[in-house]
Amino acid sequence: MNDLPVWQLVSAQMKYILVTGGVISGIGKGIIASSIGTILKSSGLRVTAIKIDPYINIDAGTFSPYEHGEVFVLADGGEVDLDLGNYERFLDINLFQDNNITTGKIYQHVINKERQGDYLGKTVQVVPHITDAIQDWVVKQAKVPVDADGDEPQVCVIELGGTIGDIEGMPFVEAFRQFQFRVTRENFCNIHVSLVPQQPGSTGEQKTKPTQNSVRELRGLGLSPDLVVCRSVTQLEQCVREKISMFCHVGPEQVLCVHDVSSLYRVPLMLEEQGVVRYFKHRLHLPIEESPRRLLVRWKEMADRYDRLLKKCSIALVGKYIKLSDSYASVIKALEHAALSINHKLDLKCIDSEDLETTTERDDPVKYHEAWQKLCSVDGILVPGGFGVRGSEGKIMAISWARKMKKPYLGICLGMQLAVVEFARSELGWTDANSTEFDANTKHPVVIDMPEHNPGKMGGTMRLGKRRTVFKTKDSILRKLYNNKDSIEERHRHRYEVKVDVVPHLEKKGFRFVGHDVEGNRMEIVELEDHPYFVGVQFHPEFTSRPMHPSPPYLGLLLATAGKMTAYLQRGCRLSPRYGPPSLPAAPISPSLPLVPTLPCQQLKIFDALVAFKPEAGLA
Template identity: 45%
Template sequence: MARYIFITGGVVSSLGKGLMAASLAALLQARGYRVRIRKFDPYLNVDPGTMSPYQHGEVYVTDDGAETDLDLGHYERFTGVSARQSDNVTSGRIYQTIIQRERRGDYLGATVQVIPHVTDAIKSFSQVQTEDLDFVLCEIGGTVGDIESLPFIEAIRQLRNDLGRGQSISVHVTLVPYIAAAGELKTKPTQHSVRELAALGVQPDVLVCRCEKPLPESEKRKIAQFCNVRPEAVIAALDAPSIYAVPLQYHEEGLDEEVLRAFGIDPGEKPGLGRWTEITDRLFNPEGEVTVGVVGKYVGLQDAYKSLNEALVHGGIANKVRVNIRWIDAELFEGDEAEVAAALEPCHAILVPGAFGSRGAEGKIASVRFARERRVPYFGICFGMQMACIEGARNLAGIENASSTEFGPTDEPVVGIITEWMSDKGIETREAGGDLGGTMRLGAYPAKLAGNSVVASIYGANEIEERHRHRYEVNTGYREALEKGGLVFSGMSPDDMLPEIVERPDHPWFVGVQFHPELKSKPFDPHPLFASFIAAAVAQSRLV
């Protein structure tokens, strides 16, 4: 039977619960345990799929087509365990499920209430698909005391009783602020947060205290005394130079040992953390550096491109170089070639990521043209591939009005909405004016690669499977014209209907992909496209 670790946060948000959960899971995994991490989000959206990146950061997509919280990306990157739809649930999805059941009459006329119906649904989600696991880590989003999170706190209180003694623990992440004027760390916010959580029926077993100064033993003892935990269970969490140093840092503080002791498990021998030592060594001792220009529309919030940022770092790890990312707002140089050149000339490689809508599109097309004409390595992801096709159509194929139907009516729809496609579930359809949420081509889809292509050599395979999240596709009716302009369709869906990859064989490195390879990259297993892209950037840096 799986043991449960419930992770909550107090005092303020953005304390790094997700990274803590991912790091703890990685440490338990290094000790030989089978783990899975889940995220419970209190907001009323069914999923984050329709939320602005500025509101919530990136939307992370799983193999089975779920649009989920970005923390699931941390979970996968740190453990290598592929996330599933059952690993992320929101209040919106819980209430949607309950209301659908009520409308069908499943409750047989009973009054539907938060307790027991909502809490039972949360407990049910917690326990689904947990066979053959040693530990299930459940992170509760938000901050203790929020109205929205109360049903989740109540659910884990009940679940701890249901599971029985020794089958679950609570880990609470808090803030110990440093007051510069007084020159002191203050423990009172942590005391109040733990008291509020305990008042809701959940007594923490381990406290993880975020602080910007080392936490003295005297302060640990003080926190332990007032919060009813062992002094050894008060874990200091200082800022780390890289998120990939966090597992090692938590291990040094004894987090994994304290969690096992809370379950009554002898920690035994030290875990094998060689992979994390090697990753940090490559990060902190690079043999060079490159600059990658990311031309996007959400560059004001880097969490909007969280997986992309990390995949570029992974490409640097693979090549033993530091990757400096230059975030460039695509709107800033639309229609001005001089500004395009000024922004992109310092870059050793250019990447145009996924996006929705017409804003910034012309700036991205200008970036593609710059990379093609200046022979700078170019990587187009999703929207970036579509812009590469439009740029090629306009400037090399003689289709001056080439555009996308996403931008409005056009006589030359090089990119258009797809209303029907084949998946492992059969034929899937969508209406152009239908709901936005969950109506894209989502999740893992296979693709076949041309045997003599650049991407086939990068992957070392002729068949791949990658994750998608998009509504629009490159129109194969323009394939012949685009290929005459030198843009080769080197990856296609198995039925040859949907373009998956384009490339320019006469360019040092020019690849566009319809999928999101960044979602499958890990520090200990960098995605081959990112490793190859950064290798091309390294080669470019030696030419300038």
């Protein structure tokens, strides 16, 4: 017999917080889940996160960027939904591919067990076999350590993708209906995120009916929300809060408002101010103080600093998927982190690479001249990763402009490969130099497909996940930005690489490959001599960027565009006291601290603003 009191036994068990959404998809469940995790972690708890996507795809690796936005890559090579990027950035943890559950994974798992005879000839059904598999997966994955200390998590935040009532999400809803009884009420709670639209016109009345219907649908499926988080353009009126409380069967203090604010960093502060720590402490018997600790103080300082930024730094993002900003979610956030660290506001100008090409000048001269006007007006240029020949020549033109005009440049993955192509054409005289991805018959293939790449199979066939890069020289600017480390570990996602045979020809002209893989066969980092900042990396450093720890390559780009690189290097790669977060007291944040006056969404409708982070809209 265990002699511990019952409340101590309950508090020692894993706690599960399920986040569901209603009314519309893309309502911001990922940011709410991340913010809840941040608050609990700042209260001294170890937190992990799971994202459930009710599509039949095994993972996000084969998605079009226009379909679901960016494919986020984890350290173990998992290609997952971009919401896992939010979890990692907010909580500063490293998740695994099994932290992303899809319908395809669950059904594949159950079918494999059936083929092996694990069900002893029984009829395999959605209930109980699929629902049991979902529950078992969650219980197993929730125990996997995600912090550097290797300790088992205490709280698991689970986001159920899609909208309550979607037919594809029904098995997951049923699984959690059963799950709440399996783990008992003291260890499970449900947060339901809903939209409170505002009626256009002078009255601007906030409408509660969509939220009422969404909660009614959820309760009809066997789940009752413990907290109702209302997304709105402006702050929720008290009478609206009371109406939602009455018709959704929750107390007024259980109705939370998350309206549009000046920046994403204010969302955890807003939720903490409304008493979520106190609620979770008593509802889940959590062994925590009611006031979050130092971490949330740093979040408040960061949010306040963001609102005070006056100086701007303009960066051109030259890509081919710019119609949906979520396609470059991690890139944009990494740029934001770097700009904030040097007390600058990011002025991002997205340019469709096709608009820079000479064919556009003939077909649509207005787009052509507008694109080049944007490119010529910025302080720095970034070419991100991508696939396919479309728009590649426009990216090469942008790279050529950055190199010749001494504009700070950062090339990520394809951006590095095309920098090699551009230099080979311009400086080596190989006018037909190209990647075999774009021209298989080129006489000068400077970028080739990797030997292990399987062109006949899609999904998981790239070089994926965390790999080590070794610096070849000590005078590398990127090595200095990485605090003079001999090697680094960053995440990869590519099928093509620089051909080793062309490296000596390029280096003779000052195009230096300062980093390679452990075996020395793959070129990982390139730097151009006699240039303020011209860097290309084969990996994707944006995946490990954090709000308080910006990625070194991105930080270098922003430092160079702001004219602060020399001073930064002279200080030993330390930010001036004028920049970055100052030393902070260990005192907890006061619940009475007022938030900066909120800003309504000016440039985007709420339906668009809920998806992608925009400084104007706040929560996305």
